[in-house]
Amino acid sequence: MEIDVIELSDNKAKIIIKDTTNAFVNSLRRMMLSEVPTFAIDDVNIYDNTSVLFDEQIALRLGLIPLKTDLKSYNLPEECSCNGQGCTLCQLSLTLSVEGPKMVYSGDIISSDPNVYPADPKIPIIELKEGQKLFLEAVAILGLGKNHAKWQAGVACGYKNLSKITITNCDACGMCAEACPQNIIELQCTTAVVTDPLKCTLCKLCEDACDIDAITVDQDESVVILGFESDGSYTAKELIIEASNILQEKASTLKQTLQTLQ
Numbered sequence: 001m002e003i004d005v006i007e008l009s010d011n012k013a014k015i016i017i018k019d020t021t022n023a024f025v026n027s028l029r030r031m032m033l034s035e036v037p038t039f040a041i042d043d044v045n046i047y048d049n050t051s052v053l054f055d056e057q058i059a060l061r062l063g064l065i066p067l068k069t070d071l072k073s074y075n076l077p078e079e080c081s082c083n084g085q086g087c088t089l090c091q092l093s094l095t096l097s098v099e100g101p102k103m104v105y106s107g108d109i110i111s112s113d114p115n116v117y118p119a120d121p122k123i124p125i126i127e128l129k130e131g132q133k134l135f136l137e138a139v140a141i142l143g144l145g146k147n148h149a150k151w152q153a154g155v156a157c158g159y160k161n162l163s164k165i166t167i168t169n170c171d172a173c174g175m176c177a178e179a180c181p182q183n184i185i186e187l188q189c190t191t192a193v194v195t196d197p198l199k200c201t202l203c204k205l206c207e208d209a210c211d212i213d214a215i216t217v218d219q220d221e222s223v224v225i226l227g228f229e230s231d232g233s234y235t236a237k238e239l240i241i242e243a244s245n246i247l248q249e250k251a252s253t254l255k256q257t258l259q260t261l262q
Helices: 022-034 055-063 175-179 205-209 236-259
Strands: 002-008 012-018 038-049 091-099 102-105 124-128 133-143 154-167 185-188 191-194 215-230
Touching: 012 236, 022 154, 022 215, 022 236, 038 055, 055 124, 055 133, 091 102, 091 124, 124 133, 154 191, 175 185, 175 205, 205 215, 215 236
Parallel strands: none
Antiparallel strands: 002 012, 012 215, 038 133, 091 133, 102 124, 154 215, 185 191
16 A cells, blocks of 8 residues: 655645555544544533523533544543542533623633633634623533544544546547636647546536547556545544544454354
8 A cells, every 4th residue: 555645734644545445444534534533522510591592502612612632631431430529530621701891702712721722812702892791611522423423523524535537548628628617728739638637526517528539537546545534632643543543443343253253
């Protein structure tokens, strides 16, 4: 297996995986969506709320704010020594105390752990007018995306096979170039040339536009382009590494189980 990185930023990545299968890449995608643990607010105690929103509406908004996640210091509640009752190893507290006039942002939330905090400080929560107040305490725990969307670390995760475009006996009529919605086909001398096969969507409009069947669009099933984004709880690099580790652990568990069968 060979991996080439096309794009990598804090929250977004696109990679090419060669000598692989769609099934493997899809498993990796599913790990990022549903199996990588993240922190999210799960319980809210509101002591003072004179805003225009009900307590429940504010709690729902708080639950969907991505939090930077530290897996080294915390456990999933079901794997904690407290058996999920709640302790400093499986949960943390956050507070929010603001008074209007003010637009309340996620950055106003104060965490008891400096390593776990809102991933984006500019997520709007509510606008308070003159004299309005909001004071609350919240508890965040680790969870999995398969149980609730608020624990979903990966977003916009998708994949496709690399296109394989073959051009033979081209008469340079230019019809394929005009039909291509991605503008990746150009005329050079006496033939058409594909300039960027990575952008091909396999729509085959160029193939349909060619009257002499000089262009053929297919897909290379051994080469997969994987694109994904993080919600901010991890960097894109951390997310795919954690997803890979979880997939490897699940595969090892399956192997050990099968070896015990007679």
